[in-house]
Amino acid sequence: MxxxxxxxxxxxxxxxxxxxxxxxxxxxxxxxxxxxxxxxxxxxxxxxxxxxxxxxxxxxxxxxxxxxxxxxxxxxxxxxxxxxxxxxxxxxxxxxxxxxxxxxxxxxxxxxxxxxxxxxxxxxxxxxxxxxxxxxxxxxxxxxxxxxxxxxxxxxxxxxxxxxxxxxxxxxGLMRIKRNPDACTDCGACSRVCPMGIRVHTHANVTAARCTACLECVAVCPTRKRGALTWGLPRHLDRRGPLAVxxxxxxxxxxxxxxxxxxxxxxxxxxTFPLPSFVQTRGTAPATTATLYVNIEGVTCRGSANLLTYFLERDDDLEIPGYLKIEAWPGPGASAVHITYDPSQTTPEAIRNAIKQPYFDLVINQFRVSPFQITEP
Incomplete structure (x- = not known):
């Protein structure tokens, strides 16, 4: 739906x-x-x-x-x-x-x-x-x-x-089909109707892993009103009588x-407990750290989240040596991003500049223009 x-x-x-x-x-x-x-x-x-x-x-x-x-x-x-x-x-x-x-x-x-x-x-x-x-x-x-x-x-x-x-x-699994041999006539109708091919009429308890609890076997049983087949708790837990329905x-x-x-x-x-779907760490965290909470447009999947780490790990004049960890929730629109850093080595403003400003990639020998836009949470 x-x-x-x-x-x-x-x-x-x-x-x-x-x-x-x-x-x-x-x-x-x-x-x-x-x-x-x-x-x-x-x-x-x-x-x-x-x-x-x-x-x-x-x-x-x-x-x-x-x-x-x-x-x-x-x-x-x-x-x-x-x-x-x-x-x-x-x-x-x-x-x-x-x-x-x-x-x-x-x-x-x-x-x-x-x-x-x-x-x-x-x-x-x-x-x-x-x-x-x-x-x-x-x-x-x-x-x-x-x-x-x-x-x-x-x-x-x-x-x-x-x-x-x-x-x-x-x-x-806990719940199961239970067969009462005293009420069962061994007609085999339950086994013939089972979509998973279980031989229901040969078991006192249907504990087969492939049982889908469709209850078709119970529905077709001619003596179900006498309790030949029931569905419910295992017998050793059913201390108050027949709880099966x-x-x-x-x-x-x-x-x-x-x-x-x-x-x-x-x-x-x-x-309620939204875990990040992208986590990457770098280096050893000092005794004191800080976290920058921002929303960033352009972090839509793992690939763009990896691209964001390239900007955080840049080695030009906007390098941020205190960057330690990124946690992101990629998705459409502005995605939540938490960046942990060493406050003795860098600042939130330096991190923002590293994300927004282009940098020259020596590997491909050209400038990378940042596709990211930052908004505060």
Whole structure:
């Protein structure tokens, strides 16, 4: 909704962006362009939801999963019978997502850029055909859509790199489907309807990491009113009796409420505790330091923030030897920048002049005109 109605930046709120940016931020103190610390917060909120609800994020929030489900519904109307993938083959294909995750992270961390963005079907959808989208993004998207007519949520089951990240957290998730063998008739309807290929009717507790808490198994159970299948806390925590809820509107409402609470907390934390997305230090800080707080126009991404450091580290007559650290929040318009310095060696006015005035770059043998304009916070 934010993407299509208000033109929001989807990448800044993508949990997988937090995974992609983690290495670069930890090593260099900056983020890949188009990402922000909001990616870390939303990743944390989503992982919290996974610890509580398993992979409910995949079943209730992911746009690729939603489109796959819509296509399955359309296929039923068109009388296209879904193909059942043998259980053993399904488990082998599920390993592909770990290979996809490894390849993406390796090349992203090595290049310092979102090298697979142009091939990402989710980005192709949410970016409203971004300028760096390639033809192959639509080939991948088309293949996923076509296969979704015949196989339930193929991307989510076998290829999604975020699902690979979720697996260790979802494996120890709190909420689960519980089966009462005394009420269960072993009809297998729950297993046949499961979009993730889980053999629900063979488990007393469904603790599979791939469970998306869609509750379709509960909804289709012919003896659910007798408690054959319920969703809720594990039995050893359910000390006050059967707290698990059934397939009516309350369980879905409870699940969605928990999901929204986790995501809402992540969004609130992003604005309450805004961490800088670009940090660079130089030298050893003395006992006494000072910080200049300014807003600077022209600091829009990691590249322009790096350019700003060139002006701060200049070696001409406007050199500022007391410059120690820069923290920046790159973005459109005037971006907040905090510059820490040694007050015994330089002054705020000297720092401002170093940022605004051109300098002669001996490496390229020409003057660099400053693209930055300073305003006070």
């Amino acid at each position: 934010a993407v299509f109605l208000v033109g929001g930046n989807a990448e800044a709120w993508c949990p997988f962006g937090g995974v992609e940016a983690l290495y670069t931020y930890a090593r260099e103190g900056n983020l890949v362009c188009s990402l922000g610390v909001s990616n870390f917060y939303i990743l944390g909120g989503v992982l919290l939801s996974v610890l509580l609800l398993r992979r409910a994020f995949c079943g209730y929030v992911c746009p690729i999963g939603a489109i796959s489900e819509w296509l399955q519904a359309a296929a039923r109307r068109l009388r296209i019978r879904p193909r059942r993938v043998p259980y053993g083959l399904d488990r082998v294909l599920a390993l592909l997502k770990y290979a996809v995750l490894g390849v993406i992270l390796y090349f992203t961390w090595r290049a310092g850029e979102l090298v697979f963005r142009g091939y990402d079907p989710c980005y192709a959808l949410l970016s409203r055909h971004g300028e760096d989208i390639t033809f192959w993004a639509y080939v991948v998207s088309g293949a996923i859509l076509l296969i979704s007519l015949f196989v339930k949520v193929p991307f989510c089951r076998w290829l999604c790199p975020l699902a690979a990240v979720f697996t260790p957290f979802s494996r120890v 059934t397939s009516g509107p309350w369980p879905q409402a409870a699940l969605i409420a928990i999901m929204l609470l986790c995501i809402g907390a992540a969004v609130a934390a992003t604005y």
